[in-house]
Amino acid sequence: MIHKILIANRAEIAVRVIRACRDLHIKSVAVFTEPDKECLHVKIADEAYRIGTDAIRGYLDITRIIEIAKACKADAIHPGYGFLSENHEFAKACEDAGIIFIGPKSEVIYKMGNKNIARALMNSNGIPIIPGTEKLNNYSLDEIKTLALRIGYPVILKASAGGGGRGIRVVYKEEELESALESCKREAFNFFKNDEIFMEKYIINPRHIEFQILGDNYGNIIHLCERDCSIQRRHQKVIEIAPCPGISDNLRKTMGVTAVAAAKAVGYTNAGTIEFLLDDYNRFYFMEMNTRIQVEHPITEEITGVDLIVRQIRIAGGEILDIEQSDIKPRGFAIEARITAENVWKNFIPNPGKINEYYPALGPSVRVDSHIYKDYIIPPSYDSLLAKLIIKATSYDLAVNKLERALKEFVIDGVRTTIPFLIAITKTREFRRGYFDTSFINTHMQELLEKTEDRHQNNKEEVIAAIAATLKKIREEREHI
Secondary structure, rough: OOEEEOOOHHHHHHHHHHHHHHHOOEEEEEEOOOHHHHHHHHHOOEEEOOOOOOOOOOOOOHHHHHHHHHHOOOOEOOOOOOOOOHHHHHHHHHHHHOOEOOOOHHHHHHHHHOOOHHHHHHHHHOOOEEEOOOOOOOOHHHHHHHHHHHHOOOOEEEEEEEEEEEEEEEEEHHHHHHHHHHHHHHHHHHOOOOOEEEEEEEOOOEEEEEEEEEEEOOOEEEEEEEEEEEEEEEOEEEEEEEEOOOHHHHHHHHHHHHHHHHHHHOOEEEEEEEEEEEEEOOOEEEEEOOOOOOOOOHHHHHHHHHHHHHHOOOOOOOOOOOOHHHHHOOOEEEEEEEEEEEEEHHOOEEEEEOOOEEEEOOOOOOEEEOOOOOOOOOOOOOOEEEEEEEEEEEOOOHHHHHHHHHHHOEEEEEEOOOHHHHHHHHOOOOHHHHOOOOOHHHHHHHHHHHHHHHHHHHOOHHHHHHHHHHHHHHHHHOOOO
């Protein structure tokens, strides 16, 4: 049984894990770097320890994190997402130190973290993969050009150790290949310290559909339905939906069975995600496996009623998975919108600063996962995610309506956010019909920006003041009930 968990992460996901610990009566331990000393996860944890002055380096310091875990007698570590969450060396260090790593085994992280190994493993187990190559680092430019012609343009170059939309280049013709190779390798090394890249056939305008996986330590593996993550900008997810609107039950079943088979092929344990690309002909291909909890996990929780973080902890503690595939019956639709501190009107440049007003949306089946609060100063060194707005409804149409309403009520003042841009997305015909693919934002960018600008210029200060006053009055009335 686990008694104390150190969360080797920060901000929203650290807050989420701490709350799960409280639900299970497990002590929580936060770690933080100097810029994060006022972050919410530091304030609400049972214990908190500084891991350095540099904003990023401390969260990547395996030795220091293990030392703190031992010193405070934490018997488990939750890695969250990002930072060390998919670092097999970190998982191995936990295993060697006798500390439970809340995630899969280190060798599984290694296999699935290297996309070349993952592709080969999936292919050998009959999982459909996108036509492509092994690593290209030992090939000459002429040989790579020949491979590209054999696959057929357009092709996509990917970092073998990549993730988060980094280390990716799409090449439409041979003249672009050499410069794309150089920039892809350079970015791969800068972000992952590994310049291995490979090449795949580029599936034009697919849907990005992922299946949530849970597996215990006794060979039991199930999926908890799918999420549509096609609303993306520069390979970064913006809005996610569960279940995927517009696909047939037969296709959903086939993809789910394939996702479980993929997880079984690698002997997966704990929570993970099998990601597929779906083309216009309903052919789907394995893209990658994320060996951690996902940012968008709340929408799966909302439609299935399964608390994924609690399940992660219980599985890591040795419990058997007491739910079967037949128990998973999605109810309704859930949508997550990622609210970030970015200036939409200046090419989405990050916009850190002080939050002067903060009134998250309220209402039935409206959930907000966040780490921010009034007067919180957003550090400039981290990802710009401020909050995740999660809504649930009985139908997709109602879910979109509720998302639009909740976004309009959501107030974050003091910094620019993507809320107006998200509202613009909810107003488009394609999004409301559930008819979109990964090209949606790029295709509609001008239209979206025009709608966003109109709303931003329409008495922004008066709108914020009115909404803030209304929500403040509601809270005051509730306090007197």
